[in-house]
Amino acid sequence: MTAYRHKKSLGQHFLHDPGYLASIVAAIRPEADDLMVEIGPGQGALTRPLLAKLRHLQVVEIDRDLVAHLSQAFPPERLTIHRADALRFDFGSLGAALRVVGNLPYNISSPLLFHLADYANEIKDLHFMLQKEVVDRMAAAPDTPDYGRLSVMLQARFQVAKLFNVPPGAFNPPPKVDSAVVRLVPLPVEAIPYRDAGRFAEIVARAFGQRRKTLRNTLRGLIEPEQFEVLGIDPQRRGETLSVDEFSRLANH
DSSP, X not given: OOOOOOOGGGTOXXXXXXXXXXXXXXXXXXXXXXXXXXXXXXXXXXXXXXXXXXXXXXXXXXXXXXXXXXXXXXXXXXXXXXXXXXXXXXXXXXXXXXXXXXXXXXXXXXXXXXXXXXXXXXXXXXXXXXXXHHHHHHTOOTTSTTOSHHHHHHHTTEEEEEEEEEOGGGXXXXXXXXXEEEEEEEOOGGXXXXXXXXXXXXXXXXXXXXXXXXXXXXXXXXXXXXXXXXXXXXTTSBGGGOOHHHHHHHHHO
């Protein structure tokens, strides 16, 4: 097969450093019978060491040329290939206790994370390589520069843990930014702090939609001034100062 040329339009940067690949596999800790799906397997750099531990692996890949490459490189009894856009793929169709891994394209990472959050009840855990800036936002604490809508929405549904950084030189071609590996573990249903997912999402989006404005202004029409007092939350605060629990209290009220 002729050498594959990466496609900038798909945000392709292929991890090739064996040391970092080994570290990612060690962090995932795959077991032989795990139900696992890899998003964006590329040329199979992570696929190979995963299959050394697993009896079977599924992958979601949008690039037709890479699908052809993977089909030649791995037998179908070991690797099931879904040629699909991960943003539209039904991960719930794969089964329960699903483990999801991948080197996510940086240009779709946030919407893909929100898409996967819809399947949290079917997922056991997720391990991703992402742009370091995105991982920092995912794991950020309230009232810090990186804290925002992504932080709140993911931390309300998952335990989020940044594991380690990966430099540009570990990829081909090297990206212009540092990367990081993150682990997400869905919270048990009884530990989810909000009651209405739609209302929670609306309040979080409104609170961060105009970051310089206070809650009194951003949540006008949703939360009345006297309700802030009942909840013990100062309406003069801004969204980035609220914890996930405080956002949940607003939504639940």
